[in-house]
Amino acid sequence: METRVLEIRKGILNKNDEIARRLRERLHACGLLTVNLVSSPGSGKTAFLQRTLRMLREAGKTAAALVGDLATDNDAKRLAEAGVPVKQITTDGRCHLEAQMVSDHLADWDLRSFEYLFIENVGNLVCPSSYDLGEDVRVVLLSVAEGEDKPLKYPNIFNSADIAVITKMDLAEACEFDLDAARRNLQAVRPGMQTLTTSAKTGTGMSEWIECLSQERRARNSAD
Amino acid sequence: MHELSIAYSVVEIATQSAVEAGATRVKSVHVRLGALAGVVRGALEFSYEIACAGTMLEGSSLVVTELPARVYCAVCGIEVELESVQLFCCPRCDTPSGDLRQGRELDVEYIEVDLPGDEHGNTSAGDTKRNSEQE
Numbered sequence A: 001m002e003t004r005v006l007e008i009r010k011g012i013l014n015k016n017d018e019i020a021r022r023l024r025e026r027l028h029a030c031g032l033l034t035v036n037l038v039s040s041p042g043s044g045k046t047a048f049l050q051r052t053l054r055m056l057r058e059a060g061k062t063a064a065a066l067v068g069d070l071a072t073d074n075d076a077k078r079l080a081e082a083g084v085p086v087k088q089i090t091t092d093g094r095c096h097l098e099a100q101m102v103s104d105h106l107a108d109w110d111l112r113s114f115e116y117l118f119i120e121n122v123g124n125l126v127c128p129s130s131y132d133l134g135e136d137v138r139v140v141l142l143s144v145a146e147g148e149d150k151p152l153k154y155p156n157i158f159n160s161a162d163i164a165v166i167t168k169m170d171l172a173e174a175c176e177f178d179l180d181a182a183r184r185n186l187q188a189v190r191p192g193m194q195t196l197t198t199s200a201k202t203g204t205g206m207s208e209w210i211e212c213l214s215q216e217r218r219a220r221n222s223a224d
Numbered sequence B: 001m002h003e004l005s006i007a008y009s010v011v012e013i014a015t016q017s018a019v020e021a022g023a024t025r026v027k028s029v030h031v032r033l034g035a036l037a038g039v040v041r042g043a044l045e046f047s048y049e050i051a052c053a054g055t056m057l058e059g060s061s062l063v064v065t066e067l068p069a070r071v072y073c074a075v076c077g078i079e080v081e082l083e084s085v086q087l088f089c090c091p092r093c094d095t096p097s098g099d100l101r102q103g104r105e106l107d108v109e110y111i112e113v114d115l116p117g118d119e120h121g122n123t124s125a126g127d128t129k130r131n132s133e134q135e
Helices: A013-028 A047-058 A074-080 A101-107 A153-162 A180-189 A206-223 B003-018 B040-050 B122-132
Strands: A002-010 A033-037 A063-069 A086-090 A115-119 A137-143 A161-168 A194-197 B023-036 B060-068 B070-075 B078-081 B098-104 B106-114
Touching: A002 B003, A013 A101, A033 A047, A033 B098, A047 A063, A047 A074, A047 A115, A063 A101, A074 A086, A074 A137, A074 A206, A086 A101, A086 B003, A115 B023, A153 A180, A161 A180, A180 A194, A194 A206, A194 B023, A206 B070, B003 B040, B023 B040, B040 B060, B060 B070
Parallel strands: A033 A115, A033 A137, A063 A086, A063 A115, A137 A161, A161 A194, B023 B060
Antiparallel strands: A002 B106, B023 B106, B070 B078, B070 B098
16 A cells, blocks of 8 residues: 555636636626626615616617525515516525525526626625636625625625625614725725715616616627 | 535535546645635544545545635735634725725646556656647
8 A cells, every 4th residue: 555645726616616617608698787696684685686677678678687586586586576587596504605506596597688697696795706607797786784894704705706895884873884984894805896876766877877887898799 | 515515616626627637536626715615624624534534535634725815905905814704804904995806716736646657657747848838
């Protein structure tokens, strides 16, 4: 019996990364912009997405959404009210979505008929940060009720995101939310990150967000 | 906690390489873990033992090398280690930098395995190595 060293040098999430890479290629071939929404539970992802989907539909854009949830399909039902195709991914207690789950749930959709695909991740600021879902843009949501220091508490996910959206701005005063401090903390963990301030309830900042999506899609498609 | 599923992936990757090399047992697994990989070391170590149970990795040790986050500072013209992942800023000149060069690593670097020797005292891995050198 002899002991030997075997070099491996392989990413532990290699399998997920490879599925995500193939998925991204497939989505790009269809001209889609794919957005992965991550945040803590209760930050307003569903309300934000609901309004986003409705606004896109009203503007004549086509969109679809996948929504990850641990156990219920409540969010999928809410999103379907926006009048666009929505599918639920129930993770059975798992704390994050993986690329294979996304891929499986896209199987019977004609992806060429959509311009935008949204993936509402499981509400969790830790685990989803490690999993590439084949998205073009990762958007992290932060509600005013959570406190300005969330980015400092969860630097991994905020650093891994491309855009930060501050939600529930209609509650900012009641929560004594310090917007400047929040912006400073976001910039501390992700210098240069684009930050939008919104309220899905009043509509504040939502048209800027829609414009941002449209710019991202143009940039994505001209890059191919 | 996603560390358990990460631990199962570690076991799967190590088992595959060990079996391919004709090993009978894995003694240790060496993993590199970046400060921004989104994995808690203690939780991974705890999960590892559970994931190894009943496999050829049972009783093996997990050796974790933690890698700090490093960014490129355009002002200093060098790569620098961040003092904290809560402040992406060059510790020498205070210039913010998001140009991450190290910190997302989450990989199996190498494993140590037991190989059965043949009647000449050579190991199958030794043969594999010689073969690959000839190619």
